[in-house]
Amino acid sequence: MMAIIPATWDMYDMFQAVIQAPAYHLIFEALLIIWIFKLMFSKAYAPNKTILTEKEKEELIQEWQPEPLVPDVPDDHPVLQAMNNNIISGRPDKVMVINGKSVVNMASLNFLGLLGDESIEAAAQKALSKYGVGSCGPRGFYGTMDVHLELEERLAKFMNCEEAILYSYGFATIASAIPAYSKRGDVIFVDEGVCFAIQKGLIASRSVIKYFKHNDMDDLERLCIEQQKEDKRVPKKAKVTRRFLVVEGLYAKHGDICPLPKLVEMKWKYKLRIFVEESFSFGVLGDTGRGVTEHYGINIDEIDLMAACLENAIGGAGGFCCGKKYIVDHQRLSGLGYCFSASLPPMLASGAIQSLNIIIDDPGMFGKLRNNCTLIHEKLSKIEGMRVVGDPVAPIKHFSLSEPSDDRDLDNRSLEKITQEAMQRGLALTPARYLEHEEHNLPLPSIRIAVNVKLTEEEIDTCINIVADSCQAVLSKSS
């Protein structure tokens, strides 16, 4: 106790001070001390805090009933039926066998006809006898075969880029690439017509997503100006906020081409990093199939990152991104689908290398494909009661009802019937399927017609006649 009292005071002085102090002062201090004690020992104010007894807890647990794991899908669901009734045997080439019947195939995304190419199969078989099928490991752990490195090098060279990175699955390519760069707090401007893989990548990135109207540059500019104003208001935050622009080269959902020159202009004007998804334009657009950049004659260096899958025109599996080395290399440690997944089976990589060889050796096929596309577009647009959406040079045509009803399901059923009619007449077609409740900006129901370069003019005529007949058969019945 003695140590606490300041040295200049001794006990006598303190005692004197207490006696001399006025009574009200002492009473006041005593009350304060009592109040402090009361505060210390009284319970904290806690409204609504209920403490449950063990019995109540048990009751809660007993009473809780979860929802069923998944909703019930009846066995006669149209999608299931379409899947189970159409048994395809053999390869789905230009002509394929469904339920034992040969039909012309305008459903598979086999634009360049590479799916049926024997030299590709031979290359794959050769790789099979060297590497087996699976790589049994991710790229980091003995899953990098020399063919993977070769394919990456070849793709980079083909696209005139510094580097390419190979993924084992097309969907995972762009869905992993976006979150590798764009993090929480960054801003992504994106066309509202983008495909589902991009939408998932956007969600995974947890960035601020700003959708602009499909191919509407004025709307994009409006959003950019809005962002600029916001940046001026909080300059500190703007300094660390990366801005991205994500578009597709050729939109899978609409069949039209992005206005790339204008987008590149916007990139420089508003300092955006532009990512182009080219799954449907790689190996399709341009005189040598190098995609939308070649289509518009734009230097690939203007694009920060280009991603595409090898599952459509190339007729293989997997996907890749390419661009400058400092950008692409980042994905080797940050691309989730790259780091944590087994690598592409080497035989499929070998097949893709052979596909590239074919494309490089015979660039004439792109002109042919373009001719077929415009021809089919022209003929389809003449069919009554229907309309075709998209660019004439696009290899996928969204063929929909010219006067859609308000009932989406009804339209879906009509289109489904048209495909069934066509199937009976010897042509395989498929409606474009979507997850209707999850898509951002769902397009109108349509039949997705894929153009194959190997179709001759006569075959195209026959096919279009079948389409016209089937449409007439279904539409006349319903009206």
Add this chain to the structure above:
Amino acid sequence: MSGLVDKSTMQTSFRFKLKKFLNVTNCSTKITNGYGQKHPKTSDWRKTWWESFEETPLYAAIWTYLGYGMLVIVGYIRDFLRDIGLETQKSCTEPKIPGFVPLYQSWENFYTRNLYRRVRDCWNRPVCSVAGAYVDVTERLTHDCGWNFELTDNFQHTMNFGSYNYLGFADNVGPCKDSVDKTCKRYGLSSCGSRQELGQLDIHHELEDLIAQFLGVEAAITVPMGFATNSMNMPCIAKKGSLILSDELNHASLVLGSRLTGSTIRTYKHCDMEDLERKLRTAIIEGQPRTHKAWKKIIIVIEGVYSMEGSIVCLPEVVRLKKKYKAYIYLDEAHSIGAIGPNGRGVVDYFNMSPSDIDIRMGTFTKSFGSAGGYIAGSKRLVNHLKCNSHSSIYSPVMPPPVAQQIITSMKIIMGLNGTDEGRRRILQLKDNIRYFRRRLHEMGFIIYGNKDSPVVPILIYYPSKTVAFSRECLKRGLATVVVGFPATSIIESRARICLSSAHTREMVDRALNIIDEVGNLLRIKYSNLAVPRWCEDDKNANDIL
């Protein structure tokens, strides 16, 4: 006397505080086996259960932290030297484009630039052969300490103890290869269409029926990529208002898949059933945060074998909790299907449980089947729902036919449908290799993690420098292994990971063990303070009788 006691208690308390500070206590010695008391005696699986996670030795933890500290300090000095131009930039760096916000922040790449770069040669080693029992590793040259690599034409023929080739089906000869060859001719490489858009071939029907038969469930659906099987199908199963209870060490694909569902995610401690039960109880009692509405459903997400820890999930316990609290189980059998269980049918088979106890069974074909892709199996209702609503059945193509054929052939061999007992032989050989390899490592005095039946064997090395030295020294002696360190593990738990295979003969395993023994002595990484476990003794005696 009393002075002595004081001193020792003081030391203990200091030790405890230091451990807490160094975060060592989270991996305290945990050996669970049949002699444990926590679990009811009636469950007989406990009698043969043995799993261990030996504590990190204190001195190793301290030195490891110091090691990382040193690397970081040197990194800062080197960064400074590069900034002022005394050291040249040897890698490509981001050019400064006026007006653009830099794509990477400097500190984000600090670890890659200064630590990972020094040891890059231990990963991404290019391979120029099949990744089977042996693998040919291409030699790489670096003239600038790991910034850039140059491939040479030389390669080294090494024993492969790094690939997930559990049943040895990664092979370029044999029945699998022959059947794939034929399929390749018949179907080509792809089908260029999604499942719902006329992409599904007859071979996929055959495959999915076979998987359902193999697993003893009603139906199955396949996806061409294992990672995507989780990330693209989980969002169809859980939605906002559901709760996902996830093991803290779940694979990245499960984490991403859970995140994409939009449901609430809570993690529980690795394989800690008490923590899981606590979290389940609180979740049901408290309901959703803020609104206290009841959860729509609760899904427990587990893996069969954890690929980094080598632990096996206590499935009977999880099933007991699931039944008690009416939750659902999502079981990822990426590393367990084919690799464990007397019939090679994963953890469900290992514990001899009914397949219907698990609601969602997911697995991959990359590992035991030597192929690619993944499956989800369960009730017909679940699979029908996925066929109609899964992202993968609409927006991406089906599995390439050759890949599907590899699975069909290898699965038939495992099931014995090809008329031989080759499948059984492989399963037994793998089991034998696992037990023998783990026993010998225990006897040598290494700290290894995990279950005695797990095909993944993590050998703890702790020090960053020794971890890479282990990889390099083993490769030099003809043994390809995988090492993992921070950030894939916690800072003080760097390890080498050995994956056993039925393609390894006893002679190969012995040779690998000799190499590991030699390197272990060289690096002095035989840290274990525990006695050799009892099952090792039993196994040894049993083998002697044979």
